[in-house]
Amino acid sequence: MSKPQDIVTKLLNNNRAWAEEVRIADPDFFERLKAQQSPEFLWIGCSDSRVPANQITGLMPGEVFVHRNVANLVPGEDMNSHSVIQYAVEALKVQHIIVCGHYGCGGVKAALHGDRLGLVDYWLTGVRELRDRESEALAAMPDDAMRHDRLCELNVIEQVRNLSNTLVVRRAWSSGQPLELHGWIYRVEDGLLHDLGMRSNSAEQAAKLCAAAREQTLKAH
Ligand code: CO
Numbered sequence: 001m002s003k004p005q006d007i008v009t010k011l012l013n014n015n016r017a018w019a020e021e022v023r024i025a026d027p028d029f030f031e032r033l034k035a036q037q038s039p040e041f042l043w044i045g046c047s048d049s050r051v052p053a054n055q056i057t058g059l060m061p062g063e064v065f066v067h068r069n070v071a072n073l074v075p076g077e078d079m080n081s082h083s084v085i086q087y088a089v090e091a092l093k094v095q096h097i098i099v100c101g102h103y104g105c106g107g108v109k110a111a112l113h114g115d116r117l118g119l120v121d122y123w124l125t126g127v128r129e130l131r132d133r134e135s136e137a138l139a140a141m142p143d144d145a146m147r148h149d150r151l152c153e154l155n156v157i158e159q160v161r162n163l164s165n166t167l168v169v170r171r172a173w174s175s176g177q178p179l180e181l182h183g184w185i186y187r188v189e190d191g192l193l194h195d196l197g198m199r200s201n202s203a204e205q206a207a208k209l210c211a212a213a214r215e216q217t218l219k220a221h
Pocket residue numbers: 046047048070071072102104105106107108
């Protein structure tokens with residue numbers, strides 16, 4: 001009698017089946033990837049298991065360079081995200097950086113409520129500061145679900161703004177390298193992405209569109 005498959009073995013078996021499927025559809029697929037990755041996109045998203053970058057955008061291995069952390073942040077002092085951004089822009093020459101948040105984000109919720117959870121509290125400092133800066137508008141919203149949604153959006157806007165101020169992005173723009181920033185938000189309940197309207201390819205445009213997106217978000221209740 002065969003033993004029931006354990007859940008981790010199942011992943012390895014899934015992988016065999018997946019690789020086989022890809023090979024059948026495109027026999028040279030893996031060989032081509034071996035040579036070099038040349039993704040056009042850098043994705044900066046939340047670690048949340050419900051928001052997998054490749055799957056929700058229909059992209060294959062090799063098509064998107066991915067960085068994920070709790071609450072999709074780009075804090076100035078974070079070596080991890082900034083190393084990823086530098087490599088993506090300067091070595092891979094990605095043409096688009098997408099910051100993607102999601103409604104219902106647990107990190108944003110913890111920051112909104114000032115929950116004390118441990119190490120992640122340090123990580124979320126910037127989101128708590130954002131909450132405090134927007135406290136008047138947030139307090140005027142009818143309920144907590146609304147505050148949470150809006151803070152998820154404001155957080156994406158803030159991260160696009162941070163990104164537009166980084167040395168790496170500024171240097172790309174001033175040297176004429178094509179590079180567009182985008183701020184999106186994903187709704188876990190329906191699987192749909194929404195563009196928050198910050199598609200920008202210059203510092204001036206980013207500043208203008210981030211300010212407009214913030215106004216729009218604060219009006220939307
Ligand atoms: Co999240």
